[in-house]
Amino acid sequence: MSGQMEARQSAMLASMSDVPERWLTTSARDKHGTLGAPVTRMDGALKVGGRARFAAEVPLDGLTYAAVAFSTIAKGRIAALDTTAAESAPGVVLVMDYRNAPRLKLPPVMFSAPKAGAQSSLPVMQDEQIHWNGQPVAVVLAETQEQADHAVSLLRISYEAAPAVISFGAAQQNARTPEKILREPTSVAIGDAEAALAGAAFKIDLNYRTPRHNHNAIELHAATAVWQGDRLTLHDASQMVNMTSWTIAEMFGLKEAQVHVHSPYVGGGFGGKCLWTHQILTAAAARLAGRPVRLTLSREGVFRAVGGRTTTEQRVALGAKADGTLAALIHTGVAAMTTHNNCPEQFTFPARHLYAADTIKVTQQVADMNMIANTFMRGPGESVGTFALECALDELAEALQLDPIELRRRLEPEKDPTSGKAFSARHLVEAYQRGAARFGWEKRSAKPGARREGEWLLGMGVATATYPYYRQPGGAARIRLTADGRAFVQMASHEMGMGTATVQAQHAAARLGLPLDHVVFEYGDTDLPPGTLAGGSSQTASISVAIIAATQALTEELLRLAGNESPLAGLSADEVETSDGGLRAIAEPDRFESYASILGRAKRDDISAMAEAPPPSEVQTYSMHSYGVQFCEVKVNEVTGEVRVSRFLGSFDCGRILNAKTATSQFKGGIIMGLGLALMEDALFDERSGRIMNPSLAEYHVPVHMDVPEIEVMWTGIPDPKAPLGAHGIGEIGITGVGAAVANAVYNATGRRIRELPITLDKLL
């Protein structure tokens, strides 16, 4: 599609919608528009050169190195903590434990306040109480990392253990129904689903289990803290710089402005790089020592002190009529959680929005355990929820003797099945059709075990992917335009590899009518206008709307500055558009003045404007989701049960794609993490001790090169007329549906249904 055609189409879409027209247009005669193009990452050269400095790499004078001791019991108290040997070890600056740590207020846990970012509300090293196995109990500071690591091993710590809830089975005896699941009601009931199920012509009623996962970003969590008086600078690896700043300020009794968080590069986040204890301990230790402190968690430390995805047990029951439509859809279950966090793993969300059914029952519970607070991990809820739901649909399709794709076509709803809202955009059936044709789905045999190559049985599986569209409230962007026609677009947002900085530079260039190389997107620093967290695949929308607002404000400023001598004199902001490095009258295209000319006449070096993003009212009005279809071909070794994914295709419907190159990587990255979820990932929680037993990248398996085939991705690219730029965030949808697509392919290969992840070879022997 040409840029002009696209612009016209977007304008048309916008005119039909109740969102601002400017959300869907950029610069109307925009010759600099690169949105959608496969633009190379702007931070790429730094990263391939090894010159991007991550949080543990900031050079500082007088730096001390920290090492952390973790508890070895799940509940109880520290009975004795002898620091003598550690303190007298060479190079040791100090040992911090609950007795000498600075007094801190309780961490404001996420969702308890708009900027609350703590992942747990437990006190951080303030008392002798132990709440999970792996809780940090002491921090040693030394002149070198080697000295600190050694000194930690010299700490003599004994505990008085108390009874702990460390069995998921036992915890489920006291499972509770939370008031809400994130911002949605915990339970939804439409009709009497259990009765409809009982009376259905075809029914399945199955249980699924998913294990704990760890994000395992390759960059170890690290923070470097420097105090100057009552001002803290924290070099962090963060997907929530403002929330970190506010939360730490609250705990230390400071103003938010006194806590400067800097996080220009994040070596992978996936939900794991939020605010945990290690940043707080780094700041506390630096304050206690009066020196800068760097704390890098060991890989084991990442497993002990940073939560991951929790374990779930889910029930999916489907009752179908002879025509394949659903009489009943039931999705219930329980996830392990703690009393001190708020992350219920929203695995029932897909069932609320995906399929039409006469009756629906969804509800989920949490079972409190003594464990590290679980947290959001790429596609929280949806990744494991679609595993259960989409495997169950595959089983139902077989019972109905229907092709699984045809079954889903028959279940396509006209409006959101539970909220009743109109969909803002939904082209799932098209994604299925296009993907099936591309993948060669018609070659699949409905009968399992029909294809073989030597020892290997081949099978194909399919599953729906889905993830909500979110936009975070808050956030503001500032645009600084310089006299030489360059723009610096600023917002304290985050780049963990999603391509945010590149895409938003593309966006701003198109919106301001500037060449891409004249635009820099600045992010990752709380000195910038506040951003929103990078989570829930929301950043693209959140930043885009703020930039749109800032462009509007900038236009007004420019017009004011242009004054009466400008060809634009007398025009209002609504009567001009950005174009060719300046402003142009919409009605009279000859009336134009460049930014440089406006600034030059006013003898200004630059001009800035800042604006806040309006609240996300679009999600109140519409049911807004991304969709996709995961197609998988596996080979299963008949002798050993080994599963190898031989082909994979993701066909997505996520609105307009803003950068074909980085978007492809986002989708593939999600799919690959999904292959890990399907086949190997399992954080082994020993229910006798409450301790994770494989805190290592050697023993916690993530996919390696050899596990990953060439993956194909495609997209409808149809803009969502209710979303800024017509686009959806796409960081998480890639992982959803993958577990089920793999499991369904394994069934098609072997005739074996595996309902418990990961699908390891022993389950197929």
Add this chain to the structure above:
Amino acid sequence: MRFIVNGQHVEAVFDLRTSLLDLLRDHLGLSGSKKGCNQGACGACTVLVDGERINACLALAVQYQDRAINTVEGLSEPGALHPLQSAFLEHDGFQCGYCTPGQLCSAIAMAAELSRGVPSAVTVDLAAETIALSHDELRERMSGNLCRCGAYNGIVEAITETFSPQKSAQEAA
């Protein structure tokens, strides 16, 4: 103790417990080599010693005195990237960029191993004099470098483009 790092002779005084990785990162200011596990399990720390790839996190620095160590910083000057670095940009062979230095160093040495005829676990004919850079050979040989963002496809494309015989033939022409 003396080392030759990226062609420069350097001297350093350090604790014997210091790994080659920490020597580079904490003592020599070369933070391009990354610490992802400190367990030899992720490959982010991969550097070249006398042209061979190793995990710098498992290497005690004291063992590598007087050896020629090359890190990502030594692959190129700013503005004049190594062809593999350029290919990583072109094929989006990374997202967060943290495993990238290790992938780059590993791939360069991997290509050298291949050209020397070192076999791999997927080499069908161990007697073969030459081994082609097939998709399987490449993926197997690079499996010691984890990428959690999942940029594997792009990495494979970039390495293939840089080191496949067709490419070399083109460059020679």
Add this chain to the structure above:
Amino acid sequence: MTPFTYARAQDAQTAIQLAGAAPAARYLGGGTNLVDLMRETIETPDALVDVTGLSQAIEARDDGSILIGAAVKNTALAAHRAVRQHFPLLSRAILAGASGQIRNMATVGGNILQRTRCLYFYDDAARCNKRSPGAGCDAREGFNRMNAILGASDACSATHPSDMCVALAALDATLHLAGAEGTRRIKLVELHRLPDDQPDIETILRPHELITAVELPALPFAARSTYRKVRDRASYAFALVSAAAALDVAADGTIRDVRLALGGVAPKPWRAFKAEAMLRGAPATAAAFRTAAEAELAEAVGLSGNSFKIELAKRVITATLTELAGGVA
């Protein structure tokens, strides 16, 4: 890491003297296992004697035997032409292990002496008889998917994780040892002890005794040999079950000779003597291989999480030998 002294030895005699001078010295090869264990404070040597300066020679002799210096790097051994030609199972076993980087660092001697990956051995908060004699074993009722089904005891079910050693066991490799009391030679299969009630004593090496070389006796039929490894991901993972095998089939289809060793199933590289004995003179058929596998695994004992390995090992043995016999499993 506990502080230590470091010294580099260019020959065995010096190494032994240096090691003898410190109460808790350890020889340092590539460090790929020892450095990790020192970081975990599972190993706390007060002195490291770097033996990577010892022989890195691979001597392929006219009689078909090969002498391998203990400091030879894993990559060099796997890539050596004579090894690839005459002992392909050894090349394949080495290449199935670890990563390219680690194989470039790891020495032959170090590979042989690497320690278990049992999750409870690695966690100092867990009870482990190998780490702390008499402490108990948390693996027995815990996560023992990777643990042993053969040769384990109530005290310990940790496996020896080496792939290379499985091939060396099958090849009847001899180790050249040097110590304060002089030199001696032992079979690799005699080196590692079964745990019994002393799992902390893993080998029959004397204090500061050093592996100086590995000798592969000539075995012409090993030219037809292979290594098959089953693991939880496609590469870079320790074996659940592996098999190194060489097969010599007479023209009439009977087995003239066979070598078989298993990895991932026992506290030591497990030479399948029982299966070998049954197979010599038997027909080279899948049925005979399966019967021999059944016999080899007859005494296997599964724990809570690893019983699947018993059937898996039988299948891997059968399939590997069947493939070598030229058939399809």
